[in-house]
Amino acid sequence: MKLAGFLLLVAGGFIALTSIVVLPSSSARSGFMVAGLAVELVGLILVFRAHMPSKEERG
């Protein structure tokens, strides 16, 4: 889950930056930028879940 989360973070970053290079109109850029950030958010949630303290770390 941790690896998947970090891969999603990187993928979201690529989507966001590629939109600037590839797309000419600002509305299309904005849409893909938001999509990239949304993918990053999903990745962040996965990484957070993967790092919840285990039973051994508690107590």
Add this chain to the structure above:
Amino acid sequence: MSLPPPAAVICGLLIVLIPFSLVGIALMNCGLGRSRSAAHIILSTMLVAATAAIVYVICGFAWQGFPGSPGYALVVGGKQWNWIGSGRWFLAGISFDDEPALLAASLGMFSAILAAAIPLGAGGERWRLAPIAASAALMAGWTFPVVSHWVWGGGWLAQLGQNYDLGIGFADSGGAATIQVLGGLSALSVAWIIGPRRGKYSSEGLPAAIPGHNMVFVMCGGFLAWVGWTCLNSAAAILIYGASPSRIALVAMNSMLAAGSALATTVLITRARFSKPDASLSANGWVGGLVASSASAAFMPPAAAILVGIVAGALVPFCIEWLELYLGVDDPGGAIAVHAVCGIWGLFSAGIVGRFPNAAPNQLLAQLAGIATLLGFVFPFLYVVNSLLNRFVPFRVAHDGERQGLDLHELGANAYPELAGHIDDFMPR
């Protein structure tokens, strides 16, 4: 990059005062931790300052550069993406009479120190000295210079304006990205790698309250941070973004307004939720306002600074609670909520309320591109390098050392020798 002589003198004086923010952070982290590790956190901050300063001068500035200095660029879609400086190590080749280059090096050094010191808040009471120094060296020698080159050194994020008509490019006139978000994301990676303090979470996963030992330190730290932040925001705006020295008055006013409105918001929220204002959360709210104002303090109207501060002041208590209660992240100093979350909010708000001179439209898009870069590339990198470092120099102190306190375990003496022992209220034996 050139500066008229009065601006250079003023900029130099402002840079000299930036270390106040480091003292502020150190005092806040010290006060928010337990007394058994009080001296350790102050010594750690000094060690970070020493290591980061030396490493930055050896190689950091060479990779950071400043606007107009040489750099290595990739060509993407027919545009230059300048990604790293190509200066010489040990500041070689820089004339000591060349004011802008020397001022940029000096500002960069203090900024690198601050970025490296922020994670100390998240690793408090369990992070050993040796890995602290190693992590600071990595931050000042590589991560900070590269990100700073992208934003402050005329790199590809700063060039988004001229290459793709996105405002003035990614704007960060006081280090919200290069210092605050970078340090805050590093703090999150350290908190994950190192794990929570022993006794912080019950076997059911419920967090225990581990109160700080000195709220006076925390409050005074907030005041000192205010002075340092105002100087940092002013110096960077003049030196990197060519703001007129008369903007110092606006920066001072906006920094104060953002910090003040953030504090008032946090006081009201904690008063409404816990029936009395919470001192430690309110102090963190104050700093959160300063952090959020860093992105555009020199380029936003005072009314906008109040709005930026109010949102930052609301974000801090809720994020600290979420991180601790629901996400299992033990961050004694609140570094993640204050520096990463409020820094990202500040960068986003700069795209909405920032009034940058000669800016093309779509400034918000440039800000989002910067935020996506920080989260998508810089954060995974920080996690990986800190994890690798943890393999070679284990971050976490031994169980006994944590129980004794880092003062006694790592330094051999308590910060408060008159306190013969500690009552382990929170520590199962």
